Amino acid sequence: MTDSRRILVRVNGVEYQRWVEPRLVLVDFLRDDLELMGTHIGCEHGICGACTVLFNDRAVRSCLMFAVQADGADILTVEGLAASDQLHPLQVAFREKHGLQCGYCTPGMLMSAYEFLNENSNPSEEEVRKAMSGVLCRCTGYKQVVDSVMEAAEQMRNK
Amino acid sequence: MKPSAFEYHNPQSVEEAVELLDRYGDEAKIIAGGQSLVPMMNFRLARPEILIDINGIKELEYIKSEGDELVIGALTRERDIEKSPLVMEQFPFLAQAISYIGHSAIRNRGTIGGSLVHADPSAELPTALCALNGKLKVVGPSGEKILEPEEFFLTYLTTSLEPSDLLTEVRIPALPEKTGWSFSELSRRSGDFAIVAVGILLFSEAPGVCREARIAMGGVAATPMRAQEAEALLAGQELSEDLIAKAALQAAEETDTEPDYHASAEYRMDMARVFVKRGLQEAWNMLNGG
Numbered sequence: 001m002t003d004s005r006r007i008l009v010r011v012n013g014v015e016y017q018r019w020v021e022p023r024l025v026l027v028d029f030l031r032d033d034l035e036l037m038g039t040h041i042g043c044e045h046g047i048c049g050a051c052t053v054l055f056n057d058r059a060v061r062s063c064l065m066f067a068v069q070a071d072g073a074d075i076l077t078v079e080g081l082a083a084s085d086q087l088h089p090l091q092v093a094f095r096e097k098h099g100l101q102c103g104y105c106t107p108g109m110l111m112s113a114y115e116f117l118n119e120n121s122n123p124s125e126e127e128v129r130k131a132m133s134g135v136l137c138r139c140t141g142y143k144q145v146v147d148s149v150m151e152a153a154e155q156m157r158n159k
Numbered sequence: 160m161k162p163s164a165f166e167y168h169n170p171q172s173v174e175e176a177v178e179l180l181d182r183y184g185d186e187a188k189i190i191a192g193g194q195s196l197v198p199m200m201n202f203r204l205a206r207p208e209i210l211i212d213i214n215g216i217k218e219l220e221y222i223k224s225e226g227d228e229l230v231i232g233a234l235t236r237e238r239d240i241e242k243s244p245l246v247m248e249q250f251p252f253l254a255q256a257i258s259y260i261g262h263s264a265i266r267n268r269g270t271i272g273g274s275l276v277h278a279d280p281s282a283e284l285p286t287a288l289c290a291l292n293g294k295l296k297v298v299g300p301s302g303e304k305i306l307e308p309e310e311f312f313l314t315y316l317t318t319s320l321e322p323s324d325l326l327t328e329v330r331i332p333a334l335p336e337k338t339g340w341s342f343s344e345l346s347r348r349s350g351d352f353a354i355v356a357v358g359i360l361l362f363s364e365a366p367g368v369c370r371e372a373r374i375a376m377g378g379v380a381a382t383p384m385r386a387q388e389a390e391a392l393l394a395g396q397e398l399s400e401d402l403i404a405k406a407a408l409q410a411a412e413e414t415d416t417e418p419d420y421h422a423s424a425e426y427r428m429d430m431a432r433v434f435v436k437r438g439l440q441e442a443w444n445m446l447n448g449g
Contacts, residue, residue, distance in 0.1 A: 003166065022167035022210065025201070044160065045198035046265065058238075058267040064197040065268070068167055069212060112264065133349035134262025 007071040011036065012080030020067045027051040029067035030077060038078040038107050042136070049135030052108040053077050059115040078107035081114065089155040090114060090148070099148030101139040108135040113149045121157055125150060162200040169212040173298055173327060176213055180323040181300045183209045189325070190214075191234055191273035194265050219272070219327060222246065229253075229331040233272025237284075238263060240271060250331065252340040256287035256358060259342070262350045272326045275311070278318050278382070281353045285312060286377030287342065288329070289385055290358035296328035305330075312382035337363040339446030341438035344377075345430050347421065353378045354422045355430040359438035363446050367397050372439075374406075379414035379431050386410035386435070398443045407436035 004019040011034060018033055025044075030036045030053070042048035044063045051062040054076035081088040090110050093099065100106045109132065116123070116131040123131070128149045129142070137145060170176040180187055188207035190196055191214065199205035213219065219234035222243045229250060231240060240246050241257040260266050260274070260283050274284040275295065287293075288308050295306045300323050311318050320326065344356035356377035362370045372393035374386040389410035396402060411432035416424040 005167065021164070023162045023164050025161070025197070028161070044201045046194060046261075049262070049264065052264055055268075059264040060268045061194075061264055063201065064193050066167075066193075066197075066212075069193075069214060115263070130349065131263065134264055 005068050005071070007068060009067075009070045009073055009075060011075045012077060018067075022066060022068045024067045025063055026053075026055075026065040026067050026070055027062035029070070030062060030075075033067075036077050036079050040104055040107050042104070042108075047136070048105070049108040049112060050105050052111045052135065054111060054115060057115075057118075059112050076111070076114075078110055081110060088114075089159070090117070090152040093148045093152035093155060094145075097148040097151050098140070098144045100144075105135055105137045109137070109145055113152065117149070117153055117156060121153060123150075123153055128153075160201055160203055162197070163203055163206045165207055165210045167210050167212065169215045171215045173216060173218065173325060176211060176216060176325055177298055177300055177323060179209075179211050180325060183211075184322045187211050187322075189276075191276075192236065192269035193273075194261065194269040195273065195277045195279070213325075224249075225330075227333045229333070231271055231329045231331070233275075233326045233328055234270050235272075237266040237269045237271060237274070241266060250291075250334065252334075252338075252342055252358065252360065253287055253291065253331070255340075256283045256342040256356075259283050259344050259346075259353070259356070265350070271329055275329070276318060276320065276326050278312050278316050279352070280312075280315060280380060280382050281356060281378035282383075283342075283344070283353065283356055283377065285383040286356045286375050287358050288331075289383045290360050290373050290375035291331045291334075292373075293329055293331040295326055296330065297324045298327050299324040308383070314381040334360070335362045335364075337446065339363070339442035339444070341441040341445075343434055343438055343441075345434060352421075355379060355427055355434050357431065357434040357438045359435070359442045361393075361398075361439075361442045361446050367447065369393055369396055369398055369443070369446070372406075374410050374435055374439075376410065376414065376431055376435070379416050379427055381415070381417075384413070384415075386413045388413055389435070393439075398439060400440075403436055403439045403443070406439060407432045410435040 040050040042050035046061045046064045187209040219232040221232040339361040341359040344353035358375040360373040377383045389406040416427040418424045
């Protein structure tokens with residue numbers, strides 16, 4: 001079956017028009033078709049959270065959607081977080097507080113935290129732990145991740 | 160892995176979806192939130208020839224009060240239900256149950272209808288629906304029908320839906336003013352499937368007396384289930400610690416647990432007892448202002 005569909009998506013504010021095979025998952029579309037390699041593929045079944053992106057302002061697993069379903073959608077990936085050469089406060093906080101080691105899970109961590117802080121600008125540590133529990137990190141453990149999100153929350157409130 | 164190829168359809172109305180289901184029958188699979196189906200497709204455990212994407216059917220996304228019922232469209236996202244002021248105020252039990260589903264990114268996409276139709280016996284929504292006596296509205300080529308949870312859930316991952324049926328709506332009767340409730344579950348990590356999930360509802364009319372008790376359990380049988388004999392022990396009673404312990408033991412005996420790689424049958428059964436006991440105590444305390 002080689003039937004392809006034309007989709008129009010907006011990713012990080014840029015409009016793209018592409019032909020896609022229905023079985024192409026969104027994360028592969030972002031990485032292979034749009035060459036936005038910031039979004040990582042981990043488990044491919046919705047457990048690890050590395051592929052989390054914002055889909056119409058909501059964090060979703062991009063391995064659990066088909067690109068064809070993104071027709072007309074507005075997507076934000078980790079590449080869209082920083083404003084030109086200015087890192088997003090979350091990115092700064094992850095750097096300052098050592099919120100990453102190998103960096104594989106980081107795009108998922110950042111996008112999950114981004115949605116969470118948009119909804120809750122003054123979270124408790126407990127709430128941060130719960131919110132970040134959907135992304136697995138296999139090297140730092142989670143202490144520094146939680147510290148980073150708490151730090152970013154404070155920086156964003158003080159802005 | 161990657162999914163195998165399929166033909167993609169995205170109907171914009173219930174009629175159109177039912178027509179497609181009628182045309183393709185068993186070859187077709189509906190995708191709603193896709194949070195259970197796409198993992199299965201990525202692993203090629205599911206290889207549908209035809210995928211019918213119902214995400215475009217906006218008429219199936221709603222949460223509203225209708226008479227004495229809470230009415231939720233099948234395509235409503237779990238996260239929208241969890242955060243709905245109407246649900247939080249009148250059905251905090253349901254909001255709490257949903258908060259245990261996966262993670263927020265899963266609930267952002269996952270739908271109430273998708274979870275119910277997937278019929279995983281350890282999933283939260285099927286268990287909650289059994290406690291709430293919710294009803295399922297189904298549309299097929301020959302019209303509409305309303306099913307009770309006991310008629311709907313047949314066994315593991317299996318419902319009584321015909322290949323050309325579409326679940327369109329969930330209807331939940333209002334709870335009495337004096338309701339005590341609890342929803343809790345045991346899992347290895349936050350967001351994992353429940354080893355045991357327990358939903359408790361206690362209704363009262365006179366202070367210190369439980370008029371009716373509902374005990375729903377997930378993860379302990381081939382379908383979510385109610386512990387009817389344990390419920391009968393509690394009806395019309397004051398819930399002492401002893402009676403709660405007795406009912407919890409009875410509930411555990413009503414289970415039909417199977418071992419899997421998460422837990423042995425015995426462990427599940429004993430955890431059902433523990434979680435029913437805690438849940439009853441919590442709901443009873445709530446009812447009595449404790």
